[in-house]
Amino acid sequence: MGQRRRAVTNPSSRRVSGAPADVARVPSRKHNICMVSDFFYPNMGGVESHIYQLSQCLIEKGHKVVIVTHAYGRRKGVRYLTNGLKVYYLPLQVMYNQSTATTCFHSLPLLRCVFVRERITVVHAHSSFSAMGHDALFHAKTMGLNTVFTDHSLFGFADVSSVLTNKLLTVSLCDTNHIVCVSYTSKENTVLRAALDPKIVSVIPNAVDPTDFTPDPSQRLDDRITIVVISRLVYRKGIDLLGGIIPELCLKHPDLHFLIGGEGPKRIVLEEVREKYQLHDRVRLLGALEHKDVRGVLVQGHIFLNTSLTEAFCMAIVEGASCGLQVVSTRVGGIPEVLPNDLITLCEPTVRSLCAGLEAVIAQHRSGSVPSPASVHARVRSLYTWRNVAERTEKVYDRVSGEEVLPLDRRLRRLRAYCGPVAGTIFALFAVLDFLLLLFLQWLVPDRVMDVAMDATGPHGLWRPGPSSKVSGTKRAAEKDSSS
């Protein structure tokens, strides 16, 4: 990939475009938001699309949004996506599962640079698995910025690794101004894990773009019943369960087909099952799917199956329902909250229970008593929209930006008070060191020496959709100011 082009526009045009926007939107304040997470495109998943869609809607509302993530392979540096969404791919070392290694300090110089040059007012970190997000929260507090955190996943309390991560989460979140969870189950979980005050935790569910997921019954084949599974093939998504379900159901129903999209380490389980029972013609493994291809796969099926073992909010089942499929899912985490009971069949996360649930839905299908795809879509389409999510998130930002940022001494005292004497002291020491490092960096490269970045989005945004700007995904900022 080549380098990204930077639009440089003369100050006059900035003034012209900026002025009316300011007049038009007096009531709500405009924020400069920085989304930080380890997970972003080209990685695929729920967190990634959440960040992307939320940012797009916030841009639409006139906020300035930049995204910070780590470098993915050769994709590093600064990129622009649709509507001038600016993404910083910072060259930080990836440790495990696309999450960066954290030392609490080494990411400070680059993050500070981003915060200063983009004049960030609110830092919004996503996903508790993202070390970079926690780092950003920590540094943002050191620099005196307000922070928001969105938790996308559930954790246990029992095993050693959970205990450790929960302690880290406590430390990380005790300074955060506001926390957003995607479902009530997730809120409960987070409040318990991080010992938070429930008042500063809001629930804003995820959403799907209903226009992307419309039903198309003509794609279905009538001589068979197709079950679609779309998820990453990892342990958390219950692929081992799926491996148990496939042979059992395929033996009973000769017209049953499976369509499995996604890639991951558990793929081998499915391949072995397919070979063992000679199901090559009935179980199709599609491999990694691009987001734009998902709908094309979904509409081919009759039933959508989700076998997750833990899930805070399952976007996949909403997408499936939006395409008019009957949804069968495990009853774990926040899934029961997501869809009304008549649109989803909930089962226990065991092979037997899931088989029974699927059998029931198949029987319904054979008798023809299922609701039509169009009616399902009509019900789901108004349930979750990104605009709604963005509006609610905006309120969180408005509330957060009014709060004061604790000075260092009170921050230290709070750390000691919240996190216990040992961890609190250690992290208070970290906070002091971070502050000293920040002072050193400010002496090395003062803030006034850093160039303020040109705004692509926000009240003074310079982004103009060019003629060739309809390319989806990572799109180039192909426009250049040739007026001179």
Add this chain to the structure above:
Amino acid sequence: MEDEAFTDINGKAISLDCQSHSGLCREFTVSSPKVSVGKVMVYTCCVWLLAYTVFFFTENTAVLSSAILITLLGMMLHIHFVKVDHESLLVIGSLGIQVSSSYASGRETTKFIEMSKIKDIVINEAIYMHQIIYYLCVLLKDPSEPDAVSSVVPLFQSSKPRLNCLVKVYKSCQEILSKC
């Protein structure tokens, strides 16, 4: 001809000299500050002090002579390969762009890019060390695909001026490029 106060990304003062030879040909020279005598003295003193302490303990005179050699050699290598005195960009309409940088020792490296290979000149953002900076670069065409960019030649690589300086150079470059 005009001199505004420009600084590089680390806050050191640099000077930009725009020379217009004709409507078609302009030369921009960015000069960094000269090697300061004080800095050289400090480094030399450090090395010598270190050598003297080693000598004090080992009583070996080879240490002292090697310290002198190291300072001399280091200085020569520094001014010959590292320290760039000024960098210049010569834009000749319809012919091409010439980038040259001259080192403190007088060594000069030049690169000329023909106009037929140039797609555009743009200002870009990049992550450099622990900073995110703006820089000016020449985009080269891919001969097989006219719309694609095959590679990028960064300009003013060692002086690294800040955005206001880059914008100035960018605008007058675009003036020439748009004429032909």
Add this chain to the structure above:
Amino acid sequence: MVLKIFFPQCCNRADSGLLVGRWISGHDSAVVLAVIHYPFIPGQVKQYVQQMQAKSGVELSVLGSWSLPKEGQEGMESFLRDLSTIFPQQRWLQIHREIGKTGFTCEVLNRDQNGRVVQQETKKKSKKVEEEDGEAGGDKEEQEEEEEEEKVIFVHYEQRKVMLSQLHPIQNGVPDPKTDPPSELRQMFQTVATSQPLFFMDRYDDGPLKSTHWQSEGREASIIVELLKQASVPLCLLISWLLSIWTWICNIRIFSLYPLRWLSSKLSTCVQLSYKTEHMRTLSSAKPAAGHTQFMRKANILVSFLVDVALGMLLISWLYRDNHIAMLANTLVPAADHVAKELDELLQWLMGAPAGLKMNRALDQVLGRFFLYHIHLWISYIHLMSPFIEGILWYGGLSACLGLTFALSLLSDMVALLTFHIYCFYVYGARLYCLKIYGLSSLWRLFRGKKWNVLRQRVDSCSYDLDQLFIGTLLFTVLLFLLPTTALYYLVFTLLRLVVVLFQGVLHLSVDFINSFPLFAVGLRIFRPYRLAEGVKFRVLCEEPGTALHLLMEINPLKFSTVVQMYRTPTYSCYPKDSWAALVKKLFVGELIYPWRHKTIKTE
């Protein structure tokens, strides 16, 4: 549009006449090659230009007129304009320079469809003030006034350098015109280089035409080069005759038998010999080198061969003076003895409790005795050889007259032979270790209920019988507990082997370096920098704003690193080399490492 005129510096002060050159299509630029002086007969000029065009293959044409009036010559204006009707062209340049004011004026006449001459309303005058910079002809031009409409850029170039230089990267053959049209500068360089026949006419010729170009003062050539050219033909014949005899000997049946062939591919002396033969064959081919690359290759080979032989002679002169050979031979046998003794001690140490480690006693004893016996064999072999060593060295030293590389290869082979016992130990150790690792890894998979699927190249799960699991686990345990003993022997002998391989690697590297270093190209880069051009650089000659541009085009020589990289003679060691990580991995799993062919260990 901007008109670019490439103007040779040698024509700056030529008498008035016609400009001969070429329009570069598609780029709006003209290359002036020579000036044909008055008086001339237009028909003859046309004929001459056509003749030259046929000879050189360049689309030559009369570009326009050049006038530098001497004292008392006036009123040429109308005459010059009339000339343009004689030589019909799309555009007609009138470049004018006055000696008194040293001005430079350029008018462009465009011709419309009907053939009428239309005076370009855009008329541009530029004035040039000249200062002499010694004899080199480095001129400095300045202009004063211009009228703005059509722009002309004068690019002054030094014709000799441009003609002789080779623009990099080299394009061989005819480039495909559709995909990649050659750039303007490349076309300009090609034009000057291929229009060589134009430059053969000098002022001492009695032809009807007189012209000015870089050789107009007389042809440039060197007597030595011409003599060498004459001498090279019989020399080449002689060498190729000798080579044919040599290849005939090499092709005798007995050499292609299996063991000999295998041996010769392993001995670096033989490899070196075949490599040299290949080089000599390239050198002695009677055909002149086609193209720049081949010429450079030949020259590089020749120069490095000469340097190689010279270094070899130096070595000989040192070896055979003061009886150095006998000294060497006398130190060699005790050294080998010493090594054997040290190894003996090492083995005794390993057979006890090395570094306090407790080994499997039975296996340890077996391995130790086995290796001790080998050393015993080796020592007796050395003592058998000792009377002959001086003779071998004496005759081997003679081979240095074939070049230093040859002597070094011989040394490498001798080292390999003298350390054959170390190699043997290493191979035994490595094989044993490799077997164990392999067995352990597959039994570990059995232990976990998996197996390696060969067809699909992946690990499958598999259900084993109870008996299978029992036997497998038993074997696994046995192998696991015997592993440290084997691993220790392997480790020690691998380290010894690595020392030898490192030494041989250094020898091979230096041989490669001598063989492949492009001495000729580097020399050319130092003494004639313009011959290898990376590109061009421009200097602005006029300083005042608002005037037309006079640029001086200089040749930007290739960087030394690029020269070395580009003209390196490819050698037999230019394989993709293993990285250090791959080497360590190989050592860990117990694969064999060699200094030859695979070239795993190199000090790079």
